[in-house]
Every structure is written in structure tokens, then in C-alpha cells.
Amino acid sequence: MNGLTEEQIKLRESILAKPLFAHISTIHNDEPRESPVWYLWEENQLWIIGNYKTDSFPKRIERNSKCAIGIVDFDVSEGIVRHVDFRGNAYLEKANHKIIERLFFKYLGEYKKWHPRFQSVLDNKDYVLIKFEYNTIVVRDQSY
Template structure:
């Protein structure tokens, strides 16, 4: 993975442990598509949970694995804008409960019984998207707020 740092930058691994939204961009026959997703970063891969019965991005990745992921940490009150933009390829993998649990705990906490019922007991009707980045652009685009 090639990391391209902007003039101002930040530590990528520290950024990727935060429970931020990622935006997965994929290609379809009708043109590009974007899906907001939760993610988990491990061993220089991004993992995303997919549900083929309701999510269309697993099918799009099977048809064309080239995709991009953008992640932004924004606080408009302080002017903080940290952005990591990934380019690479993804694959649809069998569901892995261990990775999925790590991903969901970041956003929902450690006690699965307290999670929203939609996220409890995920299993083989789900898949994991494994994104392998070729490049990542890391930029601190913070500004001085006017408020």
C-alpha cells in the first residue's frame, strides 16, 4: 500500500480506529454508486459487513472489484477536517463473526445484548467485504472556523 501524505497530515492508524463513517464507491452498469458504511481496519485491509438481501454493493463488487473509500473526521466547530481517500480492489468474503464483532463493537459498544436488534446475531446470511488498498491519500484539510 502506497501512502501519499498531503502538506498537512495525520497518523493514519490512529485515525482508522475511530468509529467514523466510510463512503464506499463502486461501479455499476448505471454508473458509480456510493454507500455509507461502518468499517474495521486490520492488517492494512478495510472490512465492511454486507447483507446481500438488502445491500447492492456486494453484487457490484463481485462484478467489478475496483472501488474507492473515503473517510472524513469533521468537527465544524473547531475546523478539524481529516480525510483519508483509498483506491484499490475489494472482494466478497464469507462472513467472519470475529471480524464482524470487532467492527460492530466500535460503533455499538461491547455488550451485544444492548445493540440495536438489527445488529444482533449476524451470521451466514451476511458477507464481509475485504478492501485491499493500493493507495491512500492522507490529508489534514482543517480550517479556521468563522463561528
Template sequence: MEIVENTLDVKVDAFLDQPLFCFFAQQSDDGPRLSPLWFLWEEEIIWNVARLSGRSYPDRVSQYPQTAIAIVDFDSSTGRVEHVGMRGQAVLKPYDEDRAERLFQKYLGEEKSEWPEMFVEFDTDDYRLIKFEPETVVARDQSYPTQ
């Protein structure tokens, strides 16, 4: 992974540990597509949980593995605009319950008994993980002063 630019005040790992959305962008037969997804950043890899039925982006991963990801943290009251953009390859992997649980904990909290049922009781055969390996990373602080 090559970090092309980094002007963030925090380490990229710390930025990516926040419960932000990643915008998962791919080519398709009908033109570009974008999917906002929860993600887990582990060992310089982005992981997403992908439902197979009723979703088109898992099929695009197989057809068009070249992917771009954007993650933005924005607060208009303070003028904070921080962005990490990545380009790399995505691939579908078997569902890994432990990794998926770590991803869900990032967004839903440590206590699984307090999670909405849809994240606890589901058919894991209908799910995969998307493994995205960034080739290049741009991390920018584009914040602005507020009055």
C-alpha cells in the same frame, strides 16, 4: 499499500480506528454508486459487513472490484477536516463472526448485551464480509481556522 501523501497530525492507523463512516464508491452499469458503511481497519485492510438480500453493493463488488473509499472526520465548530482516500480492490469473503463482532464493537461498544437486537440476532447466511485492499492512500489534514 502506497501512502501517496500524509499530512495528518495522527497516524493513519489511529485515524482509521475511529468510529467514522467510510464512503464505498464503485462503478455500476448505471453509473457510479456510493454506499456509506461502517468499517474495521485491520492489518492494512478495510472490512465491511455486507447484507446480501435487498442490497446492490455486494453484487457490484463481484462485477466491479475496483473501488474507492473516502473517510472524513469533520467538525465545523473547530474547523477540523481530516480525510483519508483510498483506491484498491474489493472482494466478497465468507461471513466471519469474530471479525464482524470486532467491527460492531467499534461502533456499538464492547458490551454486546447493550447492542440493538438487529446486530445480535440475524441470519448470518445472508451476510458476507467485503475485504478491501488499498493500493494507494492519500491522508490529508484540510482543517481551517475558525474565529
């Protein structure tokens, strides 16, 4: 499905394991919109969390599932420039506490260390998960 080499797969996995920001591009009235998001990559599946009431990207996805996601690993002091780009479709799913907990753990560590703002997400019914299904993936290392 993705046509990646073994080296590209290893690079993809190393980038996606990091707590980096992803940028999801969605469509609104035939115009692209971009939103920075946290993500979880598990078993070739990309998950994103969003608040249906306060974030605009879940509603855009609901109207048009086509989107792209870019994740960049950049460190100027080390000359690292690596990225993973996905193109495909995203779908809203009911919040799943186990997935949300793993996603937040990636960025925040243990639950007891989470700021109360993030702890409250688990009981807030306004949050949804976005399940991203990619059609194409591009992985590049342009480090210098």
C-alpha cells in the same frame, strides 16, 4: 506500497480508529454508485460488512471489484477537516463472526448493549464481509 510519511500514517491511524462512516464507491453499468458503510481497519486491512440480499453494493463488487473508499473526520466547531481516501479492489468473503464482532464493537460497544437487529447479524447467512485491498491511499489534514 503507500508512500505515506510517518505523520500521515499517524493521522491515518487516528482517523480510521474512530467510528466514522466510510463511503464506498462502486461501479454499476459504467456509472459510479456510493454507499455509506461501517468499517474495521486492522493490520493495514479494511473490512466492510454487507447483506448480500438487501444491500446492492456486494453484488456490484462481485461484478467489478474496482472501487474507492473515502472516510472524513469533520467537526465544524473545532475546524477539523481530515480524510483518508483509498483506491483499489474489494472482494466478497464469507462472514467471519470474530471480525464482525470487532466491527460492531467499534460502533456499538459491548455485545449485550447491541440492539437485537445487530445481534441477529451473527446468525444471518445473508451477511458477507468485503475485504478491501488498496492500491493507493491519500491522507490529508485540511483543518483550519
